[in-house]
Amino acid sequence: MxxxxxxxxxxxxxxxxxxAPAPDPAPRKAGxxxxxxxxxxxxxxxxxxxxxxxxxxxxxxxxxxxxxxxxxxxxxAHELEVPVGDTALPLSQQVNIARKVNPNGTVTAVWPSAEPGATTRVLMADPDVSEGTSLAVFVDPYTGDVRGQLPSYGSSGALPLRTWIDGLHRDLHLGDLGxxxxxxxxxxxxxxxxxxxxxxxxxxxxxxxxxxxxxxxxxxxxxxxxxxxxxxxxxxxxxxxxxxxxxxxxxxxxxxxxxxxxxxxxxxPTLTATVGGAAAGGSSEHEGHGGAHTGGGGTAQGPDIGLDKALEAARAAGIDSPRISVVLPTEGKGYVVKETDTQFPLQLDSAAVNPADGTVVDRLAFADYPLLAKLTRIGIDAHTGVFLGLxxxxxxxxxxxxxxxxxxxxxxxxxxxxxxxxxxxxxxxxxxxxxxxxxxxxxxxxxxxxxxxxLSLLLFLAADLTLALVARVRARSRTTTT
Known part of the structure; x- marks a missing residue:
């Protein structure tokens, strides 16, 4: 300081x-x-x-x-906001519209419109975006119009401007060295x-x-x-x-x-999303400082109840926040529906849904996290600006x-x-x-x-000792000269 x-x-x-203000009348004692x-x-x-x-x-x-x-x-604003309509299209229909716009991409997750006038964000694994980044297709939930496509990074969905600034803050765009x-x-x-x-x-x-x-x-x-x-x-x-x-x-x-x-x-803790009990990639990554969107790039095999019914099952299991992320199933794993509302009170529960019959395989409540895990999550969210919003x-x-x-x-x-x-x-x-x-x-x-x-403290000490040695040599030299 x-x-x-x-x-x-x-x-x-x-x-x-x-x-300066007058000193204390009592003399200081060495201690x-x-x-x-x-x-x-x-x-x-x-x-x-x-x-x-x-x-x-x-x-x-x-x-x-x-x-x-x-x-x-x-x-x-054009990608994120739309005029408020009367009725929203089914989520599966919005996803199909995004697929038609970018047939080369593989849908990995969907962020439904969280409030009136907000677009739905369909996230895709795409070979044209950098590693660890998804391609977000922004769909008008009322009309089905595609408002644009942008790279989206991190669990908060940072778009190119914020992603670039985040990289500058994290590593000066120099990678691991930075x-x-x-x-x-x-x-x-x-x-x-x-x-x-x-x-x-x-x-x-x-x-x-x-x-x-x-x-x-x-x-x-x-x-x-x-x-x-x-x-x-x-x-x-x-x-x-x-x-x-x-x-x-x-x-x-x-x-x-x-x-x-x-x-x-x-x-x-992690969420179990397979019948056999394998972990479904519970993640401790937060915000743009690390970690891409969860969800594999493959597709699930076998019967599938569909996105809308899977979301209904998760809602029935208590995933009731308007701000959610739905990770699509991959082979051997079901839908993962996660609350993403970091405003107080926090809504960060998650549930896994079997794509074959709509049963809830597992549910993980944020309230059940260990105290240290809660503090870590809240601390990182606060550091990255997503806790308590503005x-x-x-x-x-x-x-x-x-x-x-x-x-x-x-x-x-x-x-x-x-x-x-x-x-x-x-x-x-x-x-x-x-x-x-x-x-x-x-x-x-x-x-x-x-x-x-x-390491840097050792370097400080080495530099200080070197300066002291140089000063001592110079002093001896001056003494010898005189």
Whole structure:
């Protein structure tokens, strides 16, 4: 939160107009915080300066992503919206219309119109779209007119604009190599945010209001620090949650998080859609950040009651949300009807229907998910802007904007106090051994659990030691010369 130069006092000598509040009359006693503070300052300084560029890219692209939901409604209004009619066509008829428009595609899933004036989205596996993406055919549910065809990605059905921005945010369109940038940013965000919080709260004040309300007055480093700290204090909870949820689907830390979740009995349950009991591809993928639409590209063999009757059977089994996805059967598997309404209260139940006779093979209620699976689902949905709809998206945009400002204010403070030297090296030597050993053990554990954090921390330490060695050699050289 605070990119600061801890080599000098926290509050520089200021003119009377910028005078700091009077210090507490009682002198401070040396203790744990006085020993830890230089170390926290030094870590915060290095992390802020060196990792902030990655965070800035993530924040800017995240801001664009949060705004893309509403932009998508404007850009693709023709495909998404139709005049409200009197009667909707049977869903199977709408699917047949989509098949005629694109006979080379294989229908994998259908998203029925969720509200008056919304189109039905028929999803197809198509060789002309990129891997992991479906071709969506948009059908007017009242007239059967096809409003257009667009690639659709992820469980929220991101269209090309949002898909492109999502890829920029996730991996800079560089594939697996680019994912390292976002994981590095997520790995350090919580460290920088919590470190800044501790530093900001550690500044003793008579007026506690100054913690939460930025100072006014003429531009100065002091005012910049006040805005940086106060806004960071308001944003820190959201930033830590963004960091935690972002790490859940990262390449390296995500595997460790998944293993811990499974070990604690928090794995996402699956739905059984075959008579023999095989799992029907219950998925823990969410939103555009990973995972294509579920449903195979093949067709089921044998008798089939049809899409409309399968949907009626699922409705009778309690799948009553207007927002659903119907995955068509493949060989050996039945229809899977899933609720997709992430507004509160959540409607995320699912049911599998036997295509031969319409019996419900299995039903999975979101209420029966383990607590960790629920929290993971809600957390990722919140991170990706699909939880609570517009409110969620505005909150994400506000957090992204706050992070951008925090980074810019941090660099401005560094520039105003240039050359911005960090705290004196060797701060760890001032920490009591009884505190240093547990701290070192905790750091090692976190570094193992979040590998990119640990690796970059080692690089920071190596760079710091190298700079110290160079400085020592130069000092000896000057001494010898004189």
């Amino acid at each position: 605070t990119i600061d130069d801890p080599a000098r006092p926290d509050t520089p000598q200021a003119p009377p107009s910028e005078a 744990t915080w006085s020993a830890l503070r230089p170390l926290v300052l030094r870590l915060h300084f290095y992390a802020g300066v060196l990792v902030a560029p990655f965070l800035l890219v993530a924040a800017v692209s995240g801001l664009l992503y949060a705004l893309s939901f509403q932009a998508e409604k404007v850009v693709y 994912r390292n940038y976002s994981e590095l940013a997520a790995s350090w965000l919580w460290v920088i945010a919590l470190g800044g919080l501790v530093l900001w709260l550690g500044r003793r004040r008579r007026n506690r209001r100054a913690l939460f309300v930025p100072e006014g007055g003429p531009a100065s480093r002091r005012r910049t620090l006040s805005w940086h700290g106060s806004v960071g204090l308001w944003a820190v909870t959201g930033l830590v949650l963004l960091s935690a949820t972002g790490l859940t689907w990262s390449r390296y830390a995500g595997e460790n998080i998944g293993a811990v979740q499974d070990g604690l009995g928090g794995a996402t 409110f969620n998206q505005l909150a994400l945009a506000a957090l992204a904007l706050a992070l951008i400002l925090l980074i810019l204010w941090g660099y401005r403070m560094w520039w105003l106090r240039r050359p911005g030297r960090p705290a004196a090296r060797g701060a760890w030597r001032r920490i009591p051994v009884t505190l240093l050993l547990p701290l070192a053990a905790a750091t090692a554990l976190v570094a193992w659990f979040v590998p990119l954090l640990g």
